[in-house]
Amino acid sequence: MSPESMIVFDGVEKRFGDHVVLRDLDFTVAAGEHVCLIGPSGSGKTTILRLLMTLEKVDAGTIRVGGQCLSHMERKGALVPADEKHCREVRRRIGMVFQQFNLFPNMTVRGNLIEAPTRVLGLSADEANARAVELLELVGLAEKIDAHPTQLSGGQQQRVAIARALAMRPDVLLLDEVTSALDPELVAGVLNLLRDLGSSTDITFLCVTHEMGFARDFSDRVLMFDAGQVIEDAPPSKLFTEPDHQRTKDFLHAVIDRT
Amino acid sequence: MPLWDWGYAFEVLPQLLKALLVTLEITLLGSVVALLLGLLIAVLRQARIPVLDQVLWAFVEFIRSTPLLVQVFFLYFALPRFGITLSALTVGVIGLGVHYATYTSEVYRAGIEAVPRGQWEAATALSLPRSRTWTGVILPQAIPRVLPALGNYVISMFKEVPLLLAISVVEVVSKAQEIGSQTFRFTEPFTIAGLLFLVLSYPASMLVRRLERRRVA
Numbered sequence: 001m002s003p004e005s006m007i008v009f010d011g012v013e014k015r016f017g018d019h020v021v022l023r024d025l026d027f028t029v030a031a032g033e034h035v036c037l038i039g040p041s042g043s044g045k046t047t048i049l050r051l052l053m054t055l056e057k058v059d060a061g062t063i064r065v066g067g068q069c070l071s072h073m074e075r076k077g078a079l080v081p082a083d084e085k086h087c088r089e090v091r092r093r094i095g096m097v098f099q100q101f102n103l104f105p106n107m108t109v110r111g112n113l114i115e116a117p118t119r120v121l122g123l124s125a126d127e128a129n130a131r132a133v134e135l136l137e138l139v140g141l142a143e144k145i146d147a148h149p150t151q152l153s154g155g156q157q158q159r160v161a162i163a164r165a166l167a168m169r170p171d172v173l174l175l176d177e178v179t180s181a182l183d184p185e186l187v188a189g190v191l192n193l194l195r196d197l198g199s200s201t202d203i204t205f206l207c208v209t210h211e212m213g214f215a216r217d218f219s220d221r222v223l224m225f226d227a228g229q230v231i232e233d234a235p236p237s238k239l240f241t242e243p244d245h246q247r248t249k250d251f252l253h254a255v256i257d258r259t
Numbered sequence: 260m261p262l263w264d265w266g267y268a269f270e271v272l273p274q275l276l277k278a279l280l281v282t283l284e285i286t287l288l289g290s291v292v293a294l295l296l297g298l299l300i301a302v303l304r305q306a307r308i309p310v311l312d313q314v315l316w317a318f319v320e321f322i323r324s325t326p327l328l329v330q331v332f333f334l335y336f337a338l339p340r341f342g343i344t345l346s347a348l349t350v351g352v353i354g355l356g357v358h359y360a361t362y363t364s365e366v367y368r369a370g371i372e373a374v375p376r377g378q379w380e381a382a383t384a385l386s387l388p389r390s391r392t393w394t395g396v397i398l399p400q401a402i403p404r405v406l407p408a409l410g411n412y413v414i415s416m417f418k419e420v421p422l423l424l425a426i427s428v429v430e431v432v433s434k435a436q437e438i439g440s441q442t443f444r445f446t447e448p449f450t451i452a453g454l455l456f457l458v459l460s461y462p463a464s465m466l467v468r469r470l471e472r473r474r475v476a
């Protein structure tokens with residue numbers, strides 16, 4: 001595993017109106033590292049992923065991905081906010097899987113998988129198709145290639161969404177509460193798929209999750225979030241057994257009692 | 260003179276049918292303008308480009324708040340003073356097309372807004388180009404939803420074509436009036452003209468209703 005930093009947040013601030021969601025946030029994720037973000041709702045975890053996906057813009061600070069600045073670009077020696085073209089360039093290394101899957105319902109599973117590889121990476125239809133078949137085998141849905149998303153269960157849709165993100169061969173995969181919208185019996189299948197991906201690829205994972213069991217055995221590091229800041233950053237073995245902060249203890253009590 | 264003369268009715272029918280072709284031609288071309296221009300307005304407005312957005316908003320509100328007849332008169336009688344002379348038929352197509360484009364743009368807008376935000380975000384996450392996001396993801400989901408509403412506007416437009424008799428376009432109703440004023444027998448031509456509209460509009464609205472039901476099902 002390379003020690004280089006894949007994701008660097010440096011003094012990042014994000015506001016929605018007067019509401020400060022992220023405040024002077026610094027953290028780093030090494031290449032190939034698996035990091036889970038936990039914390040109460042509204043603590044800004046999802047905002048971090050959305051900033052990385054350029055679905056939101058930073059109000060202050062910088063974000064770097066794979067050595068390239070995502071939030072800003074250099075122009076005449078000065079850093080200026082990134083334009084669409086620059087975002088597109090850096091963003092290409094990042095894939096994202098959403099809570100609500102967000103498959104394109106007007107396309108088949110195959111269409112969903114070959115759309116971006118052909119349109120964005122410039123793969124030929126044959127190459128993209130071969131990649132789609134391979135990925136569907138990986139996620140165990142080879143027989144659904146010509147199905148429409150609406151014909152699939154939530155768990156199947158989410159596995160297709162994971163395959164769709166992987167089809168872009170991302171260096172970084174962002175997972176935004178990917179099992180929160182699933183029926184309980186479908187959660188395990190998706191989490192096991194992610195565990196397999198985690199051990200068989202060198203993709204950097206950044207996950208927002210409420211599945212503490214998954215966070216525990218999947219991550220190298222867990223970041224506990226509260227009120228827009230990282231209040232605790234530790235390996236899961238430490239964070240889940242002997243957290244330093246009272247706030248972390250309270251949070252873990254609350255979520256673990258619930259399940 | 261009988262109330263209804265079949266012989267006379269059949270005698271004027273061919274002329275009216277011929278004029279109906281003009282009505283259909285204007286409807287067809289006007290629909291093309293209305294459907295394409297409306298889509299363009301809706302897509303441009305969704306991008307919320309400063310200034311352009313306000314200009315489009317003002318344009319749409321202006322057109323919707325003034326009578327079609329005034330717009331048609333303006334195009335036909337006032338534009339030549341600015342050196343632009345258009346045939347009555349062209350004015351009819353542009354007048355109706357642009358007028359209805361402001362309505363269809365609102366219909367498209369509703370359809371576009373009904374596409375979940377997650378679809379835009381997934382397209383962004385996959386780095387799809389903006390144009391492809393529109394043509395491959397958003398519009399294929401937005402347009403089927405609004406086809407019935409668009410269809411209803413096409414039918415309305417068809418029924419508004421007779422307004423163009425004000426600028427002497429020879430469509431069905433003006434033809435009926437012309438025949439009537441030559442023979443002083445208005446009952447048959449106007450009745451036939453009305454029936455021709457009914458015969459075409461009714462099945463068309465049935466079709467739209469079926470589209471609607473299929474969307475719901």
